[in-house]
Amino acid sequence: MRLGPGSTERLARARGDLRMGVPVVVGPLVVVAAETLTPDRLEALRALGGRPVLAITARRAETLKARPYDGDLARLLLPAGVGTDWVRAVADPADDLDKPMLGPFASARGGEAEPHRAAIALAKSARLLPAVLAVEVTAPDTLAGAEGLTRVTLGEAALARAEGTELAEVVSARVPLEVSKAGRLHVFRPADGSEEHYAVEIGTPPRTEPVLARLHSACFTGDLLGSLKCDCGAQLRTALAQMGSEGAGVLLYLNQEGRGIGLANKMRAYSLQDQGFDTVEANHRLGFEDDERDFRIGAAILREMGFSAVRLMTNNPAKIEMMRARGIEVTERVPLKVGHTPENARYLAVKAEKSGHLM
Ligand SMILES: Nc1nc2c(ncn2[C@@H]2O[C@H](COP(=O)(O)OP(=O)(O)OP(=O)(O)O)[C@@H](O)[C@H]2O)c(=O)[nH]1
Numbered sequence: 001m002r003l004g005p006g007s008t009e010r011l012a013r014a015r016g017d018l019r020m021g022v023p024v025v026v027g028p029l030v031v032v033a034a035e036t037l038t039p040d041r042l043e044a045l046r047a048l049g050g051r052p053v054l055a056i057t058a059r060r061a062e063t064l065k066a067r068p069y070d071g072d073l074a075r076l077l078l079p080a081g082v083g084t085d086w087v088r089a090v091a092d093p094a095d096d097l098d099k100p101m102l103g104p105f106a107s108a109r110g111g112e113a114e115p116h117r118a119a120i121a122l123a124k125s126a127r128l129l130p131a132v133l134a135v136e137v138t139a140p141d142t143l144a145g146a147e148g149l150t151r152v153t154l155g156e157a158a159l160a161r162a163e164g165t166e167l168a169e170v171v172s173a174r175v176p177l178e179v180s181k182a183g184r185l186h187v188f189r190p191a192d193g194s195e196e197h198y199a200v201e202i203g204t205p206p207r208t209e210p211v212l213a214r215l216h217s218a219c220f221t222g223d224l225l226g227s228l229k230c231d232c233g234a235q236l237r238t239a240l241a242q243m244g245s246e247g248a249g250v251l252l253y254l255n256q257e258g259r260g261i262g263l264a265n266k267m268r269a270y271s272l273q274d275q276g277f278d279t280v281e282a283n284h285r286l287g288f289e290d291d292e293r294d295f296r297i298g299a300a301i302l303r304e305m306g307f308s309a310v311r312l313m314t315n316n317p318a319k320i321e322m323m324r325a326r327g328i329e330v331t332e333r334v335p336l337k338v339g340h341t342p343e344n345a346r347y348l349a350v351k352a353e354k355s356g357h358l359m
């Protein structure tokens with residue numbers, strides 16, 4: 001019997017804390033997200049006595065010409081006397097061109113980088129910039145207890161990443177739609193406290209046959225605002241319309257805005273795109289990979305609904321691979337070539353060149 005939070009719940013709390021600028025304890029480190037660091041917290045971190053390091057991904061380090069001695073990440077030693085402005089400028093590429101960060105940056109070598117890796121993964125899952133200020137302490141448990149900080153072990157963080165999360169259906173209700181009177185919206189809630197995802201079921205597709213399916217990643221700008229920078233809104237409406245005309249289908253609306261980096265970071269990427277970088281380069285400059293989505297979620301929802309085979313509406317071969325790897329049979333790829341505009345021609349061309357999308 002236990003009344004207090006278990007490991008999954010503490011991880012969820014840690015994400016919330018990082019978003020608010022509250023330090024969390026990850027393994028032996030006290031960690032604050034670079035993006036939400038305040039001068040007060042920086043001072044308190046310095047007072048802990050250890051040398052603070054700013055951990056960033058190798059992607060971000062490449063732009064800054066800093067040495068990533070730890071493979072996929074770099075631990076920059078915080079120069080004495082710098083403030084939160086320095087930390088933010090390293091983490092956020094907004095001013096890279098106007099006010100370039102001048103190195104050289106001193107990177108930590110040797111020692112353990114795994115705690116920093118776990119902390120960056122946590123910042124990413126909190127939809128923050130992937131950069132964290134970290135100080136190693138000798139008695140993390142005692143400190144966490146005394147200061148009321150959320151503490152997660154490295155094992156807990158690694159296990160959560162490896163296993164993904166379970167999802168449970170909370171509720172479903174009938175929603176008559178323009179494309180079909182027989183619409184039903186299902187809401188799925190992840191056990192790890194992250195965003196809910198939705199499934200729009202059209203008609204009553206038999207679970208014994210491949211279902212016409214779309215895994216749609218949230219795009220606030222495209223889906224809701226009618227942005228011309230991408231093809232998402234048109235794809236969403238076309239997919240639903242085809243399901244309506246066939247009388248059956250399932251559209252998963254996955255809350256993985258911006259290919260999993262969140263809307264704030266996607267808007268940061270859009271700013272960089274206005275400076276001349278393409279969609280992939282912009283993600284890299286921010287410190288992200290091209291695509292940070294977790295496709296295990298889509299497969300888990302399909303399975304939860306009783307589907308094991310799909311006719312998948314997509315132009316993205318990686319989605320097909322990912323479904324197959326997760327045990328969902330893809331019997332057919334149904335192309336979804338709509339929503340091409342002069343404004344998104346370059347974006348779609350880059351997706352074809354760099355991400356293997358079929359045009
Ligand atoms: N980071 C980032 N995300 C973007 C950008 N433009 C659109 N997106 C996001 O990209 C995702 C597009 O998702 P989908 O249309 O489901 O996926 P896809 O990989 O293009 O594959 P298909 O549409 O199935 O062919 C959405 O989450 C959008 O918010 C961009 O420039 N940068």
Ligand SMILES: [Zn+2]
Nearest residue numbers: 219222230232
């Ligand atoms: Zn879009």
